[in-house]
Amino acid sequence: MVIVKFLSESDCDLYIDTEFFCAVSANLIRKIELEVGSYLIEALDAEGKKISSQVLNIEQSQRQIFLQLSSGATSLNATLQELKNKSDVEFYNHRLKFKHNGKYGYIDSRFDVVIQPEYSDAEDFIKDKALVKKRFSDCEKVTIIDITGAICYSGWFDFVGEDETTMLLLHNGILTTIAKSDYSILAKYKSTHYGIVDELIPVSKNCGIDEMFGYINKAGKEIIPFIYDYVSRFSDSGYAKVIRFGLERAVDRNGSLYINYEAALKNGTEATRTVYPSGPFSKCCESSYEEKPHEEKYIYHAPKISKEEACVMDFEITNDTWAYTPVKIDNMWGLKEYNPWEDILLPESAENEEAIEPSILYKCDRIFYCINGYIAYRIGTECKLLSINDPDKIYTYKYDAIFPVILLHNAVSEEEYVTMEEELLNIIVKKNGKYGLIDVEGKIILPLEYDNIEITKADVHGVLGRVGIIWKNSKCMLINLVNGEILNESQFDEIIVNSHPLNELYSIESTLLVRKDGKLGCFGLLMPRGCCSDLRMSEIASIIYDDIEVKYEVFADGYHYTITLRIGEKVGIHESMQCVLSGLPVGSYGLFTEIAPEYNECIFLKNSNHVKDYKDLVFFAVRKDDKWGILDVHPFSTHFIDMDFYKYEPNKKIEFKYDSLDSLMGEANEEFKKRHMMYRKSCYYRNL
Structure with missing residues (x-):
């Protein structure tokens, strides 16, 4: 039920759908409740003369409506007669928009009303469609109607932006690009973040059976190609984090791809480097030279590739024992094996100037993951996963896409070096647009019922890869990727894992920002001792704040963060x-203040x-x-x-x-x- 308030300048009788409903006293508000639907509202004076007539449309999202029954309102017949008297009216597809008492509707070529005047604004028909606007209780929305007044697409949209040829509309997290030439749908995208705050919008779209990520502008045109597995918002620095082949890269607003986000932030800044007299290898025999190494300043240029190059290749990916470059040749992806002799001509082919052909391994339709010694890819209808260190052992899965969950944690070698150790934990899988979680042997941990599952970089006791975010019906929750346990009962609009400085001496615990109903809160992550599979969310700040900012700083004996x-x-x-004593990976005692x-x-x-x-x-x-x-x-x-x-x-x-x-x-x-x-x-x- 929706509350409708009526106000009239004079005493009148109120009729709804031609039936008497109640009397309305002059300058006094009369409240009634009506179901969702469309109603003809008419007001008659004491002599039975009609003083107001209008169509009232009540939507499910409305709570209350205010309607003024003005004696100064023009009758619909008078409005139509005025249109008939005009000689310069122009019909579009046998339809003419008209304005009656501040609302727009449409008549046909016989001057009969075919679409009631109920819109706050309207455009002329183009072929068989027209764009109309309607003001609801809290905002104005738009939609596309046909010549009968029926809504063509899925309900009412929020207007995002436009240019000369296209416009972008938003409804239930789906962004739709509309052509202005005929109001047809050109493309649909899924919004990946809460709210639209930038000229470049991070979105995803279906590319065959794959969901790929890129950026569009506010007119719905694709600006940065859809070649990524995840994209974030652009920061004030002008760069955004993207994920490709399991690696975090960065892009600028022109679509150029950078080797990582930290390098992109330093791009074009002044830096210092050590210069040796005869090159860097002479530092082991400095005493044989009179000239000593010296420091010099230079402008740092981060490794990057252009937007066009990024569509067919990526940066070289190296490990202790191998080095490959993902490349695309003839619509097939593969790994170009590193060959130190690649640019050297063979003696027998030097005369013909034929270079050694690079070897392309694991030719496939798509590469999902290529890092930490693991490769995940798809050939035809099968997805495969293997370790570079054991390439003969191949796991095969019948899914559209797979993304391995790799735990990264500190390990001390026999030489007492601290290294990052990888452990294959579980696998995020996707089929028919839905995501789930399985173990390496294929046993289902989470069924295929989620819109997305993300792997975060949340640090819990020095281990990365344990925490994920699951999405369903535009809401998200935190998940333990070890056992599939959902960590919070309430659903959030957005979860942001705060990045922190990497430190070789100790791990820095991550904090989480959560957004719900327009408000922000902050949480930490707890893992009870002796139970590596058990995770808990710990509230730091309740979800009542308009804005929250987190900053980290590393000290000589620990770290601190300010929220x-x-x-x-x-x-x-x-x-x-957090103070970290020598030999301990986490805080030995903490100091905290709340203001x-x-x-x-x-x-x-x-x-x-x-x-x-x-x-x-x-x-x-x-x-x-x-x-x-x-x-x-x-x-x-x-x-x-x-x-x-x-x-x-x-x-x-x-x-x-x-x-x-x-x-x-x-x-x-x-x-x-x-x-x-x-x-x-x-x-x-x-x-x-």
């Missing part, structure tokens, strides 16, 4: 610091490069309106799972007496020095 929380114009902070979003600005004051020094040295600079103050916090110690945590609770007494951050820092530095001396004295007496 900035925003509600409207107010800012708060969740600060977490509610009550301030206009909040800044963490740093005066040391060691986490342990923060135990008694924690300050925040906060701003309210145009004044700054020092937020002092003190520790509250707890004990949890053999790890010491110190919770810093804010001191409520804040004096906002500083005009600028610079003036505040002078007093804060003096307080830092005083507390640091007290801290060192306490350490001295504890050691006695």
